[in-house]
Amino acid sequence: MWGTAKTHSVEQQLALLGWTGVPVSDRPPTRLAVTEKAKASINERLRAAQLDEAKPLALIHPAAAFDTKQWATENFARTAEELSARGFACVAIAAPNERGVVAELVEKSSASIKTFTDLSLPEVTALAARSRLFVGNDSGIAHIAAAVRVPSVVIFGSSNVAHWRPWTVAPAEVVREELPCQPCPGYTCAEFDAPECIRRVTVERVTAAIERVLKAAQSQNAFLLTSDS
Secondary structure (H helix, E strand, O other), X not given: OOOOOOOOHHHHHHHHHHHOOOOOOOOOOOOOOOOHHHHHHHHHHHHHOOOOOOOOEEEEEOOOOOHHHOOOHHHHHHHHHHHHHOOOEEEEEOOHHHHHHHHXXXXXXXXXXXXXXXXXXXXXXXXXXXXXXXXXXXOHHHHHHHHOOOOEEEEOOOOOHHHHOOOOOOOEEEEOOOOOOOOOOOOOOOOOOOOHHXXXXXXXXXXXXXXXXXXHHHHHHHHHHHHHO
């Protein structure tokens, strides 16, 4: 239907509509609404955490469902330090059963990191919408960030990038180590003793992607301001 060899998950869902006869000719961005209740809850949670409201917010998601998709927590710790040095206030989130990941992140980083492991999905959406930047693993949280148009840097391991990359109109980059075995046919590494695809991604490559995404976001905002005036 789209005339391409590789398709994104969004394009596949749109194609289902097309096959039923619904006219589908564009590729609209995903979008999530922020409810007033969730927005008020996040504002209160951030105040209670004594977050410096004068600083832009960087949302970090260091957890993942599988080892082949989880960048080392120590690498996220170094990235948080870089973001803090740039003037960002860092907030890390995870699910209740992933508390250990964010606890390790706080322990291994010299940056001040606020953490939440009990947010509802509407609250995650509100937090992402308030953020100036998202940095995290390939996950559902990354897609939430894309849907609220937050500039994003997503670290990929085993997943199919063409199929699962951020679907967004906001500046975004995927950082990955290209290997012949990608995309992985399963959720465990079939080629190495450990998932080298994500283990080989360096902090330097991620921070370089952050720099590019932030510059692109600044240029995009400047263009929007000029267009509005």
